Amino acid sequence: MEKSEILKKVGKRIKEVRLQKGISQADLVGKMQGEIDPTNISRIESGRTNPTVFTLFRIAEALGVPLNELMLID
Numbered sequence: 636m637e638k639s640e641i642l643k644k645v646g647k648r649i650k651e652v653r654l655q656k657g658i659s660q661a662d663l664v665g666k667m668q669g670e671i672d673p674t675n676i677s678r679i680e681s682g683r684t685n686p687t688v689f690t691l692f693r694i695a696e697a698l699g700v701p702l703n704e705l706m707l708i709d
Contacts, residue, residue: 643682644708645691650680652698652705666697 653663660676671690678684679694686694695702 638685639682641708642685645686645705646680646682648705648707649694649698652700653680656698658698663694663697667693668696669693 653660658666660680661673663676664671664673671693675684675686675690676694679686679690691705692702695705698705
């Protein structure tokens with residue numbers, strides 16, 4: 636699997652979980668520890684950027700799910 640495909644799948648999974656929980660991108664940023672540019676969430680969800688493991692951890696924590704749930708890709 637290509638890097639770009641993995642990034643898109645992880646981003647899609649993050650978006651799916653976020654929408655299931657009824658959380659907007661802005662709300663997600665507000666729930667995350669530390670600072671993150673709100674546009675970065677959009678880039679992550681669209682697969683246009685490669686988030687660090689720590690950023691993925693903070694997203695998972697803000698969504699209230701284990702990190703491995705964000706990694707469930709086909």
